[in-house]
Amino acid sequence: MHLHNRTGGKQSQQGFWEKASKKVIIKKLVIYLFLSVVSLSCIYPFLFMFSTSLKATMNIFSSPMELIPAKPTLENYAYLFRTLPILRWISNSFIVAAAVTLVKIVIDSMAGYTFARRIFFLKNLIFVLILGTLMIPAAVTLIPSFLIIKRLKLLNTYWGLIIPPLSFPLGVFLLRQYMSTIPYELEDAARIDGCSAFDIYARLFFPLSAPAITVLTIFTFMQQWISLLWPVIVTSSTEMNTLTVGVARLKAESSGVNWGLIMSANTISLLPIIIVFLFLQRYFIEGMTAGSLKG
Amino acid sequence: MRISAKTLHENLVSYLFLSPILLFFIVFMLIPLAWTIYLSFFAGGILQGLRFAGINNFLTLFRNRIFLTSLRVTGIYVVIIIPVVIAISLFLAVLVVDRHIRGKNVFKVALFFPNLAPMVVLAVLWYFIIHPEIGMFNIVLRSLKISPPNWLGSSSYALAAIILLELWRGVGFYMVIYIAALIAIPNELYEAAIIDGAMGFRRLTRITLPLIRPTLLFTLVMATIWNFQFFDSVFVLTRGGPANSTSSVVWYIYANAFQYDKLGFASTMAVVLMVIILILSLLQFKFLRSDFYY
Amino acid sequence: MVDLWSAQYAFAGQFADLGSAGYATQVKDGYPELLWAIPFINGHQYGIPFAADPRMFFYNKDIFDKAGLSYPTDAWTWDSFLEQAKKITTKEHFGFVLPSTYAGRGYLDYFTWLWNNGGEVLNEKMTEARINSPEAVGALEYVLKMFREGIVPPHGLYDNVSQEDFFMRGGAASANMRGITIATIRNDFPNLKWGLVRPPKGKKAQYGLGSWGFYALAEKCPNKAQAWEWLKYITSKDITVRYVGAVGMYPARKDTGLYADDPERQVFLKNMPYAKNIFIHPKGEEIFQVWWTEMELAIMGKKNAQQASNDAAKAVNQLLQE
Numbered sequence: 001m002h003l004h005n006r007t008g009g010k011q012s013q014q015g016f017w018e019k020a021s022k023k024v025i026i027k028k029l030v031i032y033l034f035l036s037v038v039s040l041s042c043i044y045p046f047l048f049m050f051s052t053s054l055k056a057t058m059n060i061f062s063s064p065m066e067l068i069p070a071k072p073t074l075e076n077y078a079y080l081f082r083t084l085p086i087l088r089w090i091s092n093s094f095i096v097a098a099a100v101t102l103v104k105i106v107i108d109s110m111a112g113y114t115f116a117r118r119i120f121f122l123k124n125l126i127f128v129l130i131l132g133t134l135m136i137p138a139a140v141t142l143i144p145s146f147l148i149i150k151r152l153k154l155l156n157t158y159w160g161l162i163i164p165p166l167s168f169p170l171g172v173f174l175l176r177q178y179m180s181t182i183p184y185e186l187e188d189a190a191r192i193d194g195c196s197a198f199d200i201y202a203r204l205f206f207p208l209s210a211p212a213i214t215v216l217t218i219f220t221f222m223q224q225w226i227s228l229l230w231p232v233i234v235t236s237s238t239e240m241n242t243l244t245v246g247v248a249r250l251k252a253e254s255s256g257v258n259w260g261l262i263m264s265a266n267t268i269s270l271l272p273i274i275i276v277f278l279f280l281q282r283y284f285i286e287g288m289t290a291g292s293l294k295g
Numbered sequence: 296m297r298i299s300a301k302t303l304h305e306n307l308v309s310y311l312f313l314s315p316i317l318l319f320f321i322v323f324m325l326i327p328l329a330w331t332i333y334l335s336f337f338a339g340g341i342l343q344g345l346r347f348a349g350i351n352n353f354l355t356l357f358r359n360r361i362f363l364t365s366l367r368v369t370g371i372y373v374v375i376i377i378p379v380v381i382a383i384s385l386f387l388a389v390l391v392v393d394r395h396i397r398g399k400n401v402f403k404v405a406l407f408f409p410n411l412a413p414m415v416v417l418a419v420l421w422y423f424i425i426h427p428e429i430g431m432f433n434i435v436l437r438s439l440k441i442s443p444p445n446w447l448g449s450s451s452y453a454l455a456a457i458i459l460l461e462l463w464r465g466v467g468f469y470m471v472i473y474i475a476a477l478i479a480i481p482n483e484l485y486e487a488a489i490i491d492g493a494m495g496f497r498r499l500t501r502i503t504l505p506l507i508r509p510t511l512l513f514t515l516v517m518a519t520i521w522n523f524q525f526f527d528s529v530f531v532l533t534r535g536g537p538a539n540s541t542s543s544v545v546w547y548i549y550a551n552a553f554q555y556d557k558l559g560f561a562s563t564m565a566v567v568l569m570v571i572i573l574i575l576s577l578l579q580f581k582f583l584r585s586d587f588y589y
Numbered sequence: 590m591v592d593l594w595s596a597q598y599a600f601a602g603q604f605a606d607l608g609s610a611g612y613a614t615q616v617k618d619g620y621p622e623l624l625w626a627i628p629f630i631n632g633h634q635y636g637i638p639f640a641a642d643p644r645m646f647f648y649n650k651d652i653f654d655k656a657g658l659s660y661p662t663d664a665w666t667w668d669s670f671l672e673q674a675k676k677i678t679t680k681e682h683f684g685f686v687l688p689s690t691y692a693g694r695g696y697l698d699y700f701t702w703l704w705n706n707g708g709e710v711l712n713e714k715m716t717e718a719r720i721n722s723p724e725a726v727g728a729l730e731y732v733l734k735m736f737r738e739g740i741v742p743p744h745g746l747y748d749n750v751s752q753e754d755f756f757m758r759g760g761a762a763s764a765n766m767r768g769i770t771i772a773t774i775r776n777d778f779p780n781l782k783w784g785l786v787r788p789p790k791g792k793k794a795q796y797g798l799g800s801w802g803f804y805a806l807a808e809k810c811p812n813k814a815q816a817w818e819w820l821k822y823i824t825s826k827d828i829t830v831r832y833v834g835a836v837g838m839y840p841a842r843k844d845t846g847l848y849a850d851d852p853e854r855q856v857f858l859k860n861m862p863y864a865k866n867i868f869i870h871p872k873g874e875e876i877f878q879v880w881w882t883e884m885e886l887a888i889m890g891k892k893n894a895q896q897a898s899n900d901a902a903k904a905v906n907q908l909l910q911e
Contacts, residue, residue, distance in 0.1 A: 031390050038387065039405035042467060046408065048431060049420050061758070065434055107315040120309035126317075133324050135576055137524050139545045140565040143334065143552050144327035167323035172316060197308045226413035228527045229545075233553060244415045248531050251419045252693065253750070259423060266416050273411045285407060285471050343871065360904075361879075427746060448690075448745020450889055534692035537745055538885040555875040 046270070053077070053264035060259050076260035077268075085239055086268055089246040094272070096161045096231075096242060097224035103162075104171050104220050105213055112175025112209075113201045117187065130169045138229055141167075146233055160234045161242065165224060171216045178212035179205050214283050225273070243269050335563040340556035352563035362564060364539050365547040368454060372543065373522050375458055380465040381514060387466065388473035389503070403474065406467035414464070414527035421460045422447070422532055447533055450540035457528045457541055469514055476510040477503065516579050523572055544568050605806040605813060608634035612806075612817050616824070619842050628803040636803035637824050638841035640833045643799040643857055643864035644701075646789075647756060647770070648763040650782035652682060661763070663787045663795075667705075667731060670789035674740040677762045684740035686752045686761040687732065689888055693748025696881045697867070698765050701798050703728045704865055705791025710880060710905070715870050718905035720880060721898035724793070729887060729894040736888055744888045757781060765798065768857045772837040785856045787863070799864025801841070872908055879904040 047067065052060055054072040080086055114120070115127055145164045154160040182205060190200050206213070231242045241249065247265050277284050310317075338348040356362055391402050409417055424432045425446045433443040444452040484502050504511070526545040529535060535542035535550065542550075544564065552561035607613040613634045617625060620638060628636035646661070653660055656677045665673070674684025688695035703709070708725030711718060719725065735741045747755055756764035757778045765788065774781055787795055804824060810816050822828065826845055833840045834847050839857055848854035870876060880901045887897035 028396070031393060031396060035387070035390055035396070035402050038466075039402050042463065043405050043408055045420055045424055045431075046412075049423070052423070061429060065431060107319075110312045111316040114309050114312040118305070118309045118312075120306045123309075126313075129325075130320065133320075133328070135520060135573060136324075136328065137520070137545070137565070137568055137572055139524060139526075139548050140331050140569045141324060141327035142548075143558055143562055143565070144330035145323050147330075148322065148327070163319070164323045166316075167319040169316065169320060169324075197312075201312070226415075228413065228415055228530065229549075232530070244413045247413075247419060248415045248527075251415075251422070251531055258754075259429070262419060263423065266412075266419055269416050270412050277411055281404070285403070427743070445743045445745060448743055448889075450886070450891070453745075536691045536882070536885065537889065538882045538891075550878070555872070555878075557875075 049263050050267050052259060053267045055260060057258060057260045076258075076264040080261055080264045080268070084246070084250065084265070085241075086243075086246065086265060088239055089241050089243045090268070090272065092158075092161075092240060093225055093243040095158060097221045099158075099162045100165050100224045101217055101220045103166055105217060107166070108169070108171030108216065109175050109179075109206055109209060109213060110201060111169075111172045112177075112179050113205045115172065115176040116179035116182075117205075118197075130172060133169065134173075142229065142233065145230075149234065155234060156236045156240050158240075161231055161240075164230060165227070171220065174216050175209060175212055178209050182208050218280070218283055222273075331562045331565050334559055335566045337559035337562075338557070340552075340558040342556045345559060348559065352560055353567075356560075356563055356567065361539055361542060361547060362544075365542045365544045368540065368542055369523060369525070369544045371454065372458060372461075372525060373519060376461055376465065376522055377515065377518050380462060380469060380518065381511070383462070384466045384469035385473050385511075387470045388477055391470070392474055392477045399474075403471060407471050408467065409464045410468050415531055417464055418460060418528045418531035421456070421463070421528075425456055448537060450536075450538045453533050453537060453541045457525075457532065460528055460532075461522070461525070465518070469518070472510065472514055473507065476507040480506050512579070516576050519575055519579065520572055523568075523575070604635040605808045605810065606633040606635065607637070607806065607817075612820075613637075616821065619844060628805070636805035637820065638801055638803045639824055639829070640836075640838040640840055641799050641801045641861070641864065642767045642769050642838050643861055644765050644767050644797050645857060645860060646763055646786045647766050647783050648786060649682075649756070649759060649761075650784055652677060652759070652762040656762075660784055661786045661789075664790065665786070666790045667792075671731075671734065671738075671740070674735070674762070675738055678740045682759055683742055683761045684763065685735065686747055686755050686764045687735060687741045688747045688749055688752040689744050689885065690746075690748045691878065691881050691885070693750060695748035695752075696877060696884065697749060697798060697800075698752075699732065699884065700865075700867055701765060701788050701796065702732055702791070704796045705788060705794045706731070707791070707793030709868075710876070711868055711870065711909075715868060716909060718880075718902040718909070720905060721895070721902040726894050726898045727792075729884065729898060733887060733894055744885070767800075768839055768854070769837045771853055771857075785853060787860060795863060796865040797860060797863050799861070799866050801866055803841075872911075876905055876908055879908060 051067050051069055053076050054074070055066075055069045056071065056073050056075060059066075059069065059071060115123070141164075149155055149160045149164065152160075154163070186204060186208075187200060190204050195203065226244060227242075228244045228248060231245045232248065235241050235245055238246070238249075247269055250265055251262060334345075335352060336347065336349060337345045338352060339345040387406065390396065391399050396402075412420075424430045425443075427433060427443070427445060427448075436443040446456040447453050480503065484506075488502055524545045525543050526549065529541050529543050529546045530549075533541040535546050545568070548561045548564045548568070551557040551564070616637065625634075625638060628634065628638060648661055650660065656679075658673055658677060661670075661673065670685075676684075678684040688698050703725060706724050706728035708722055708728045709719045710725075711720075736744065742755070742760070752761075752764055753766045753770050753773070755761055756766065757770070757774060759781075774783060788797055789795075804820055806813065806816055806820060823832075824842070826842060829840045829842050830845050830847055833845070837854075839854075839861060840847055848858060883892070883897040883901035883904065886892045886900075887894055892900070
């Protein structure tokens, strides 16, 4: 595409930019295409899952690739709700996740404040200890935690589900990190005003750490919501199943027979998260990756 | 050294604040950790009773074929997934962040979507997708004239199926992290490089990669620790089979503790797992943290 | 109520010995000997047999009609089974379905074939593996033929439960299914025309697979006498008839008179004496796992039958000696 022109130099520069913009357009197209294909393949299975949940089992086998069911039916959902305590499962998951999150917000922020701002005996030792355990795989604490909960007779109860996860100390770091950035002047001012340590924590540090606390909330909530290893060991009755355990056991028991039912259970499991996600997108993503930038 | 009443009071208050987390931490982190190490020297379980076995467990551990297989399976899984996932998600992140691309958020959400679901839900969905009869993945493969293997029924391909599952999920997760890291790089640096005539690839290697190095390191360590413990997909899809070809270490620990009633042996494996992970993490930190400029 | 999978508890002394407590003799006569012997472990009577879910071979009459083959009878042999299954396998359906996953206890079906050829996993005293005896290897080779000749679906697809659904949908001409599926067929697949037949006659036997549940008393129970009365009550004739009848299982008691007017279920009842049970061993779970791993390797073609059986025997023996 060489255009000869009387103004020589300028034209070549123009030619350069023309070529560049054409390159840019091609590049854009390719990237869009690629990204779209990848994105679609990430999402498509879920659309498919939803559509399968609306098909009668017969149709699932006869026309498996059909995305929009020809004869949509709610019978899978009806069967689901009739035979399985899925609402109970969802509320179990919610209760556990919410309880763990709420308690963690309080105790982790308290600890975060203490490490960020207070001086005390053995501070460094305890901190390093807590830091070290972050790398310990869950499998290591599993068995004794199980034995302890068993001794306390809390197997297959809400307490058994809620209490052990409270020991995971990520929140302490997150909040310590954030709280360290709160200016000393504010704290001094509060002290001059005669605030007790608790006041300083509750009225000053806690509110000011809202971003970090939001991140912690989402992270903890999601972590509990999707957790499988611990709940599957602690629960032994169908009613106490959390959602993940229920879905896992459902698959194990019906093992690929009643796809419509399984897909409907899957869909129901996802619904609460999707709804929350739509509203809290920004916080959500940040929360789930737990501010790993600061890592 | 005189300790003033004030210091004592201050310390007391601090510990008061710490006490809740310390309580849970000690009871459900430290004590179990110590207890597991203690149990690793015993054989037996809840029903059969425990008997002291000294270092016997550790000795037989490395002669136990299934444990060695589990190590191998876990190793293959980690070695394949980590480079592939990180490369792909980094690549995707670079694409999405490109200033010429609109609709960044749409792509972000779409690719991150699988992470909203618990692994269990993903695994069940995946099982449906790779079903020999009605699985859409196989239908697509067949239309491309590739005859799909019997995924979960074949000891050669079952692990591949599980790896693909984690790739599907992981790509969006790490991409989002890298996007945030990439956005943090100030544009001026790129503009300066363009003026200096640096082509795309050089910009990538000389500016981008070094600047996101901390994030890369972090995700590398995180991914290693996380993937080394894979369990959920095995639990749902294969239960360690066929023929132990998908038996991850955590799965084998679970089976021993809760199916074969061999708590002692399971604890021994847990201790070994922990040591492996610690060593891996330390190694990664050591090798990749050096010459940390900027 | 516990089942064979909870036998570990018996070995751990968690169950009360009903025999020595003098309870057992009160009810013993109401049960056939073979069944009474099942919860008799290690020389002690640990439970009262209650109900079972034995299996029989179901066959799909429509598929047989279409293929122009006569229905199988109890006299069919391993050879005639294989032949007929080969003839009847088409693109639409398999001749038979053999679950073979470890998950979902798919290996249970294999026992029928193993036993009928005279093979066993362990010896009588349960101290040594017998899985590499010629009979056992022969059974494995026969099963491998089923996979090689394509008369059963590929390995790893179906387990205990999903194989039943597969049959009911017409995926296979025959299947070894639990008695409880009669209710499912009647409810959900009323158009299915089916028949019952015993497993093909093996060289040594014609056993079916049974899975028994029994009631046991906890050893730690503080009030044994009362608990025993309760046990007697829930295994009494009335309760048994109501409970077992309602779920469609089969009772252990001799005198229930259940299913008198249900010819198909009668077939199951009649064949209960031939329903053998899998062995009970404290390390049972792990034994199944290591043994079946080798079987899977043979099915997937990674080892031949003799090799797999030898390796299985080695692994099981190692376990037994631990």
